[in-house]
Amino acid sequence: MTKKHIQIIEKAEELFATQGYEGTTVRNIADAAGVNLAMISYYFGSKEKLLEALFMERMNATKHRIEAVVNNQSLTPFQKIETLIDEYITRVEEKEAFYKIMLSEQVINKNTVVMKLLKELKLTYARLISSVIEEGQKQKVFRKDVDIVLMLTxxxxxxxxxxxxxxxxxxxxxxxxxxxxxxEEQLSARLREHVKTIFKAHLGYES
Amino acid sequence: MTKKHIQIIEKAEELFATQGYEGTTVRNIADAAGVNLAMISYYFGSKEKLLEALFMERMNATKHRIEAVVNNQSLTPFQKIETLIDEYITRVEEKEAFYKIMLSEQVINKNTVVMKLLKELKLTYARLISSVIEEGQKQKVFRKDVDIVLMLTxxxxxxxxxxxxxxxxxxxxxxxxxxxxxxEEQLSARLREHVKTIFKAHLGYES
Amino acid sequence: MTKKHIQIIEKAEELFATQGYEGTTVRNIADAAGVNLAMISYYFGSKEKLLEALFMERMNATKHRIEAVVNNQSLTPFQKIETLIDEYITRVEEKEAFYKIMLSEQVINKNTVVMKLLKELKLTYARLISSVIEEGQKQKVFRKDVDIVLMLTxxxxxxxxxxxxxxxxxxxxxxxxxxxxxxEEQLSARLREHVKTIFKAHLGYES
Amino acid sequence: MTKKHIQIIEKAEELFATQGYEGTTVRNIADAAGVNLAMISYYFGSKEKLLEALFMERMNATKHRIEAVVNNQSLTPFQKIETLIDEYITRVEEKEAFYKIMLSEQVINKNTVVMKLLKELKLTYARLISSVIEEGQKQKVFRKDVDIVLMLTxxxxxxxxxxxxxxxxxxxxxxxxxxxxxxEEQLSARLREHVKTIFKAHLGYES
DNA sequence: CATGAATGAGCGTTCATTCAT
DNA sequence: CATGAATGAACGCTCATTCAT
Structure with missing residues (x-):
């Protein structure tokens, strides 16, 4: 990852989020990143591959964060859930643009590499959460009948x-x-509390 | 609204939902609807105007449904909320494609006619719900501090x-x-129950 | 020639003059003339044929005027020339739009029916003038070496x-x-005098 | 100005002159110039801008020629006028196509960049000629009452x-x-003589 | 003769990508 | 690795014309 790679990815992220993937031209990205038009094809192969690179980059970071929480032995299942909610919201706040792209791309359900990666991530995510839930269920702090995907949704x-x-x-x-x-700060706090409240009710625990 | 108008709108809805607005070409729509390419401009003026026509059509229907519920004097506030949730989910199930387009278009926050219409609809929607909430608050069946937008979100x-x-x-x-x-049926039922449960908790009422 | 025919021709004349033949659409003409779009094709056959009809109409009138002057036995050759100049300028002033179209069409030297008609008219015109010049030359009031086309040009x-x-x-x-x-009046007077002066000098007569 | 730029401009000039601006397609030009269709937009931005480039190119050359004559201190006013007539006719003979386009464009009096440039050039031209006339008037070789624009017309x-x-x-x-x-040669000679004769008569000088 | 609906052809333009340098 | 020039393909749209009624 050279400096230019990062520049391109960041500007692409911004533009894909505000104009959509199709609505953004390679020229737009090149101009915004201050690089030569042809460089994007040369670095990434194609516009599509650039999107993939962007997804790989962002999703890897996401995955590592989640794993860190789930595998953190010092946290109770309840704490893990609350931390995951906080982490998720923080992450979205930090990478608004990326999450917008992710949302857009999911709506348009193309059979692309990006979509496969995304689907994998979602399953991985759900499985990790699932393990936390099961941990809590064993400890009898969470309800038995929890619909994980519905909750994540x-x-x-x-x-x-x-x-x-x-x-x-x-x-x-x-x-x-x-x-x-x-x-932004008020909204963030309210949102975190709101989501946590829903989770508490759903999982059956009391804070 | 002639038959061909409807054909075009319906196929456009389908394609915009699966390929995105930008990803769908006027030729795609013409082929899918079995009409001549030029017809689309002829009938709607442009691709953009076709999207507007689609939004007008769908949003009007939505608005009328909501108003019917809110203005239904025989329902208690609690019943209205539950009916609105059911109506909303039913509507989304019926018009999946349209709601996907709506979601996509909101991500790419362009300053189009469609976006203005949509924003208006959202405010109208929130205001109507708001009146139901207030009605319930007066009757002391709903909590005082309710975050309507957060709840709708x-x-x-x-x-x-x-x-x-x-x-x-x-x-x-x-x-x-x-x-x-x-x-689909199972999911629908579960979804309705899930949303209603969240609302109950948030509004503070018991079914 | 029905009323609608004339309406269409007149509006077409106006539009062809201000927007050019290619720059004017059949729809423009239909709208301006307040007639149905399809009527133009039905009345005239095509856009091209409409132009032909316009040219036939205007050119016939022009031809008759010229012949009337040339064949007017009560005028001297000198008077005929001066009258022809006046008639020409009056005609152009009356039918500005048409003369603009004529000019445009001559620049784009297509091999159309219109162009053939126009060429014929120009030759007829030159021959009629020629006969007046010869008449004057026989009467020894005009020079021998007169370049008719150059003069007309x-x-x-x-x-x-x-x-x-x-x-x-x-x-x-x-x-x-x-x-x-x-x-307009001043310019007209000056223009008439100017052209007549040039003709006098060229033909060698004195007023 | 690369080789291809010039190729495109020259072919466009030819085609605009023979088919009119509207009657000429970008594809026509691309084919005639032996370049890819997209090149024209790539180089010039648009068809309109190509016309502008053509006008800029030709009009600049024209302006420089005129200025050279007017500012030539070794020429008398009379010689300047005759030289300007010769220069003008030579220029038109050399660039027939361009002058045809210029004529066409003037008939269709659109409010384009090209038309503004052209109007400026015409005023500049008239002012330069005007200075020559005044020079001649001071030297009492030209008449007092000269209608410059009428003469130029x-x-x-x-x-x-x-x-x-x-x-x-x-x-x-x-x-x-x-x-x-x-x-062509005979016509050119005759035309030059003809115009000069008219000017002599109008300005009142004798050769 | 009159017309709303429809259409094939072609318009100017833009796109992601390629390639010689 | 870097880039200006170039390109095939496709874009949304408009055109004059046709035709069933």
Missing amino acids: TMTGTVMLMLINKDYYREFNNQKKLPNPVF | TMTGTVMLMLINKDYYREFNNQKKLPNPVF | TMTGTVMLMLINKDYYREFNNQKKLPNPVF | TMTGTVMLMLINKDYYREFNNQKKLPNPVF
Whole structure:
């Protein structure tokens, strides 16, 4: 990964998120990254491969973070769940653009390499969470009948939809005048609490 | 609305959902709808206007349904909320393609006519729900501190993400062999219950 | 020639003059004339044939006017020339649009029916003028060596270029504030005198 | 200006002159110039911009020629006028195609960049000529009341109309059998003499 | 004669990609 | 590895014309 590789990936991420994959031209990316147009094909092979590279990069980081939490022996199942929720929301906040692309790409269910990678990640993610849930069930702190995917769907769904509806949330709640960082922080806190509350109810534990 | 208008809109809906708006060509739509390429411009003016027509059509229907529920004097606030959840999920199940397009378009936050319509609809929707909530609060069956948008975000988020992750839900739960209609029905029921449970907890009422 | 025929021809004339033949669409004409789009093809056969009809109409009128002057036994050759100049300029002033189209069409030297008609008219015109010149030469009031086409070229060239450069003429001579009818009248008078002076010098007669 | 740029401009010039701007397709030009279709947009941005480039190129050359004559201190006003007439006719003979396009474009008085450039050039041209005339008037070799634009209109009109009526001139004068170069040379000489004679009469000088 | 609906052909333009240097 | 020039393919759209009614 040279410096230019990273520059290109970052600008591509930004543009794919704001204009869509199809709506972004290789020229757009080259211009934004300040590199020669032909370089993108040379470095990554194609526009599609650039998207793959971007996904690989971001998804690997995500995977490592999750594993770190799940394998952290010093945390109780309950703590792991709460940490995972926090980690997830933090990650989305840090990489908004990437998560928008991920969402878009999932809607358009093409049979691409990216989609296969994504599907694998999702299964891996669910299995890791599953192990945490089972750990909690053994310890009798979680309910028996937990629908993991449904629960994850609610988490990702809530966070994703909030991501794309942030402005509208702000408008509806008359918080347009609030400085952006303050609004973001408040929203983040509320979102975390909201998701955690849902999880608690669903898993049956009490904080 | 002639027959061909409808044909074109329906095929466009399908293709926009599966390939994205940008990923779908006017030729794709013309071929799928079995009409001449020029017809689409002839009828709708442009590809963009076709999308607008599609949104107008679908959003109007949605709006009327919601209003019917909210204005139904024979329902208690609690019943209205449950009916709205059911209506929403039913609507998404009926018009999967359209809701996928809506999701995609929201990610790419362009300043188009469609986006303006959508924003208006969302605000209208929230305001109607808001009136139901207030009604319930007056009757002291709902909590005082309810975050309407957050709640709606959870509902739409869960339903939307389930829409695009259905296959993966099935795979994770080893339900690949289940006949599709059965799976769909089970999922639908579970989803409705799940969302209603979250709402109950959030609004503070007991069924 | 029904009323609608004339309406169409007149609007077509206007549009062809201001937008060019290629730049004008059949729809433009139909809209401007307030008739159904398909009627133009039905009445005239095609866009090209409409242009032909327009040319036939205008050129016939022109031919009759010229013949009337040339065959007017009560005029001297000198009077005939002066009358022809006046008639020509009057005609151009009356039918500006048509003369613009004629000019445009001559530049694009396509082998169309229109062009053949136009060439014939030009030859007929030149032959009629020629007969007047010869008449004058026999009466020894005109020079022997007269280049008829060159002379006609100067007349039509001056009048045509003035037609398309009128505004610029006005601007250069600081007559922008002059009311349009006044400007037009002055210009017309000056143009007539100018062309007549050139003819006098060329033909060798004195007024 | 690369070789291909020039190739494209020259072929475009030819085609615009013979088929009109609207009547010429970008594909026509690409084929004629032996370049890829996309090259034209790649080099010039658009068909319109190609026309602009063509005008810029030709008009600059024209302007420089005129200025060289007007500023030539060794020439008397009378010589300048005669030289300008010769230069103009030579230029038109050399760049027939371009002058045809210029004429066509002026008829269709669109508000394009090209038209603005052209209007400027015409004013500049008139002002330069004007300075020569004034020079001659001070030296009392030219008349006091000279209508510069009318005079220029006659010159350009005569030359332009001769340009598009050359064949017809030949036919009327029974010179069809004359070899083309001979005809062209004779016509050129006659045209020059003709225009100069008109100017002499108008300006009042004697050669 | 009159017309709304329809269409094949072709328009100018843009795209991701390639390749000689 | 780096790049300006180039390109085939496809894009959305408009055109004059046709035809069933």
